[in-house]
Amino acid sequence: MTLVETLIVMGLIVILITATLGSIFSMQLSTARVSDHNSAMALVEAKIYDVRAVYYNPPNYPFTTNVVTITNQNEINLNEAGTTFLVPGTLLTKIEPQGTLGHLVTVTATFQTPRLPMTVSLQTIVNKYSGGQQ
Amino acid sequence: MILSDAMASPVRRNRSGVTLVELLVAVAMGVLVVAGAMAFIYYAGYAVSGVTAQTLFNQQAGNSIEFIQSRVRFATSISNDVSGNILTLGFDDNVALDTTSAGFNTNGIPWDDKDHFEQFKFIGVNSTNASDCASNRLVYVANTQSNSTKVLVPSGVRNLPGFKIFTMTNQVIAIIRFGIADNYKTDKYQSIDIQGTGVSLNRVRTNNVLSIIP
Numbered sequence: 001m002t003l004v005e006t007l008i009v010m011g012l013i014v015i016l017i018t019a020t021l022g023s024i025f026s027m028q029l030s031t032a033r034v035s036d037h038n039s040a041m042a043l044v045e046a047k048i049y050d051v052r053a054v055y056y057n058p059p060n061y062p063f064t065t066n067v068v069t070i071t072n073q074n075e076i077n078l079n080e081a082g083t084t085f086l087v088p089g090t091l092l093t094k095i096e097p098q099g100t101l102g103h104l105v106t107v108t109a110t111f112q113t114p115r116l117p118m119t120v121s122l123q124t125i126v127n128k129y130s131g132g133q134q
Numbered sequence: 135m136i137l138s139d140a141m142a143s144p145v146r147r148n149r150s151g152v153t154l155v156e157l158l159v160a161v162a163m164g165v166l167v168v169a170g171a172m173a174f175i176y177y178a179g180y181a182v183s184g185v186t187a188q189t190l191f192n193q194q195a196g197n198s199i200e201f202i203q204s205r206v207r208f209a210t211s212i213s214n215d216v217s218g219n220i221l222t223l224g225f226d227d228n229v230a231l232d233t234t235s236a237g238f239n240t241n242g243i244p245w246d247d248k249d250h251f252e253q254f255k256f257i258g259v260n261s262t263n264a265s266d267c268a269s270n271r272l273v274y275v276a277n278t279q280s281n282s283t284k285v286l287v288p289s290g291v292r293n294l295p296g297f298k299i300f301t302m303t304n305q306v307i308a309i310i311r312f313g314i315a316d317n318y319k320t321d322k323y324q325s326i327d328i329q330g331t332g333v334s335l336n337r338v339r340t341n342n343v344l345s346i347i348p
Contacts, residue, residue: 017174024181031188035326038196046309046331049203053307053333078313078327082262083295085327 033113036087039076040109040120047072047091047107048122056102056126063103063126068095076111087111089118095126102127184321191290191314191326198272198286199310199330202254206308206332210246214308218298219256221308222278224248226336246336251278256291256299256312264315264325267292272299272312290314294327306337 054062062068070093075085089111096104108121152160202221206212211224227249232240234247258270270291273283293299294311301309309331316324 020174020178024178024185027185028181028188031185031192034192035188038192039327039329042196042199042328042330045203046329049331049333050307074329076327076329078262078294078315078325080264080315080323080325082264082292082313082315085295 029115033118036077036111036113036118037120040089040111040118041122043074043076043091044107044109044120044122047093048105048124051093051095051105051107052124052126052130054126056128056130058097058103062095063097064095065097067097069093070095074109077113087113098125101125102130180321183318184316184324187316187318187321188324188326191316191324194287195312195314195326195328199328201274201286202308202310203330203332205252205254207335209252209334210336211248212302212306212308212332212334214298214300214302217260218300219260221254221300221310223252223254225250225252252276253278254286254300255283258291260293262293262295262313264290264292264317264323267315268317287312287314290317294329306334308332 051062056063059065062070072091072093073088074091075088077087078085089109092108092110094106094108096106098104103126104123105126106121106123108119111118111120205223208225209223210226211222213222214220215222226245226247228247229245232242232244232247233249234240253275255273255275256270257273259266261267261270267290269289271285271289272287272291273285275283291299292313292315294313297311299310299312301311303309309329311327311329313325313327316322
């Protein structure tokens, strides 16, 4: 084996190791982001449930003839000691009248996650046929 | 003294092989390469372990909250214990019959009976610290008359700071807050926290919520 062949093999090995480390690092970031996404989605879904639990009696608040917007502050990503949430965020609930269909509820959460802020959104329709209404 | 022709020949023979020094250098380099490969595999293994643990927590937490919410939706009664560690749900097994069971009398409404009860139980030590929660778990009891349970989260369940696991609002809304944390230190800290709400759609008129929880 010549020196050139040895260098080529070593170069290929270095590329392989670098790619493997990069993949693992990327997977770690991805799973951590999925974790934050799950936490954010649970909060958004909780807010959807909150709205669906409200007595549907339009045009009484919050199911009025105008768009109603409600803003809540929330936090996710608890630290190891279990004392502090690391990522703050905002939940924006928008309730829009949709004529005879009822009201369109859109909940959007925006969290300031590291590297890239995360936005999660869910929608539902609430009307007189929704379960649990009078 | 007469030498043989072969021994007397001045021509050198072409010998193949390595010298002792070459062999030692090659062995040393081989040891270095193997040591490097082993160290790489060692740390890569822990890193992948962390990724796997985080993926597992994501699945367990998401699956658990969805499952709890799905059961709460169909419950005819919701209650929690004082510690907030047990959520008890009542269910009507026959919506055509107005039955009497478990201390509840007939009321003329056939769909709000409590024919059987299910429970979600947090078992362990209430704490927010990851290292204290290694053996904490979350289980589901499909019928309180039976001893059989299904484990939803087998370890690492913890409280969120300042909150109980299960909180009730207006007798029809169950607020569920819990976290799952990794107690295996070697692959670094993995965790997830979940804050969800379950609402019973079989609630009676008097329990309709009049405003959105802030």
